[in-house]
Structure formats: C-alpha cells, structure tokens
Amino acid sequence: MSRVLLKLSGEALSGDKKTGFDEATVLKVAGQVKKIVDMGNEVGIVIGGGNFWRGRSSENIDRTKADQIGMLATIMNCIYVSEIMRSVGLMTAILTPFECGSFTKLFSKDRANKYFSKGMVVFFAGGTGHPYFSTDTGVVLRAIEVEADEILLAKAIDGVYDSDPAKNPDAKRYDTLTLKEVIDNKLQVVDLTASMLAFENKMPMKVFALQEEDSIIKAVSGSFNGTTVTV
Secondary structure, eight states, X not given: OOEEEEEEOHHHHXXXXXXXXXXXXXXXXXXXXXXXXXXXXXXXXXXXXXXXXXXXXXXXXXHHHHHHHHHHHHHHHHXXXXXXXXXXXXXXXXXXXXXXXXXXXXXXHHHHHHHHHTTOEEEEOSTTSSTXXXXXXXXXXXXXXXXXSEEEEEESSSSEESSOTTTOTTOOEESEEEHHHHHHTTOOSSOHHHHHHHHHTTOOEEEEETTSTTHHHHHHHSOOOSEEEEO
C-alpha cells in the first residue's frame, strides 16, 4: 500500500472547452482513482483553479485578492470532483486551511490521517491559505505534511522536456531527473518554491499526461510513461 498525492490542473478537467468542467474527463479520472483505492492505496488530491481563474494575468486586481479568488476556484473544483467520485462509489472528504462553513472541514494532519484510514479520498482545497503561493506549493506542502510516498503530477504534457515541445520539435523528454537537476536547470515541473520545498524534504514526483489512457493507474502500478523526478 502507498499514499500518493495527485495534482490535477483545473484546465485538464475542462477538456477541450478550456473552462468550467468536462464531466466525461472527470468521470475517467474518478474511475481510475477508484481502481487505485480498490488496490489498497491511499489517495489525496489537489486541484488547480485555472479553469475558472488566472488572476496573475490581470493588472487591475491586487495580487492578494487575485490569489484569494484562485483559492476559492480550487474549492469549487474539489467540491465538483468530489461529488463525481462519490457517484462512482468512493468516499471523499474536503479539507481547507480556512473555514468554509459546512462546505469543507478545517485541515489538520490528524484529520487527514483519520480520513485516509477510513479509505476516503482526501481533497486538499484552498491552496496553502495564503497569497503568493501556488497550488504547486500547496501539493508539495500537503504531501510532506501527511507523509505521502510520492506526488503524481497529471498534466497536459507527457513529462518533463528540456524545452517547450510545442515550440521546439527537437525538444528532449527526460525519463528520469533529480530534484536538484530540476532546480539547477530551471525546468518547469512545479514552480521554484515548490521545487525547493520538495528538494529539502526529499519528496519524489512523477509527471505524466492526464489524457493518456489509464495514466494515473499506470503511474501507481509501475507501467509508467512519463518523467520520474527522484530525490
């Protein structure tokens, strides 16, 4: 049995629409997570908010307020995906670093571990609860706090490249990398703050394409197609 933290981008959940939700995509994710849980693994999930809000592109809104809107976007995403996962037979819980009335529960390591012990999928919504930190930093922070074995980064691209493959047809994909190499070469696995936090706390990652068939299951079971980032 292993404990993994799965990071999903908000854009990935919106499918071809690029905004809101694509239910067929989310159902596929839910089906894969169900299989992983049935295999005996514990799964935590962090979701970005980019399908609703990308506040850094606006110069008319204070950065702190923009980041707060982004935190709320991640909570909406987690509530939606949580309900889809419940529809396929999973038990779920949503934890946030600040009070949201009856929508969520307040995060603590003890509460997360209690839910994991009951076989529940635990959503970590609301980022870190502070501005100037991304959901990349949020997923690494929560993974360290709950002592996850690894982070699974489900992206729109099938791994880590030495340059942008959309712009450079000769871009090389890495099969394996160390966190130090990620930092030294400024590779965009997660943002720099998250990379440093993972490096200092020896948190490995796997980067893969969400749209690949059964990609989440493959990342957990070993038949993995993507980039492994080691400590």
